[in-house]
Amino acid sequence: MTGPRIIVSLDFETREEALALARVLEPKHCRVKVGKELFTRCGPAVVEELRGLGFDVFLDLKFHDIPHTVARACTAAAALGVWMLNVHASGGRAMLEAAREAVDASERPPLLVAVTVLTSLSAQDLHELGVAADPEEQVLRLARLARAAGLDGVVCSAREAQQLRLVCGSDFALVTPGIRPAGAASGDQKRIVTPGDAVRIGSDYLVIGRPVTRAPDPLQALIAIEEEIRQAAQKKS
Secondary structure: OOOOOEEEEEOOOHHHHHHHHHHHHOOOOOOEEEEEHHHHHHOHHHHHHHHHHHOOOOHHHHHHEOOOHHHHHHHHHHHOOOEEEEEEEHOOHHHHHHHHHHOOOOOOEEEEEEEOOOOOOOOOHHOOOOOOOHHHHHHHHHHHHHHEEEEEEEOHHHHHHHHHHHHHHOEEEEEEOOEEOOOOOOOOOOOEEOOOHHHHHHOOOEEEHHHHHHHHHHHHHHHHHHHHHHHHHHHOO
């Protein structure tokens, strides 16, 4: 694993807002994530502009469809030069394998990771969907499936990271949203941890939004989180 471990979530309505923040931040301190709203409003051009500023881009569109459609979408995403993209593990083995094949066929294959259980979902939410397992059990089941299908890692809560490390190995990337520095509001995330805790537990990449994007000084907030991660990594080693 090389490069920044922090992925700043650019959850903005406009291209101008996203690029304005990106210009304040620095690629040496973070990567950036483009999600559904920004991509839907601005299209591939915003990815190209962010890459032009020197950022690695995580395209967070969570593809989930029939295998052929997901494969074509992954081919298109890889052609944008993104660093990472994701699909839903619950799409099944055939869909995951089709995505893997499509990414591998690209000129510069991005990391391909699977979403297991959204961090906004509780056990009650899963039960209402007909899933009898608790979130941790379902995450483990879907992570095993993603690993078997050849994906590079999963998106998961840091609370599941330690168990996933044991099951999926040290070379399986764990991408963790729901990161909040101590004292920050949890927002709509139900399963959250601090940046330092996430690293100690075993997360590789930390997706962080409002604690950076809504901070009075986003770059200083980012650097403070980066320092917390550095110290946690030193203690872990």
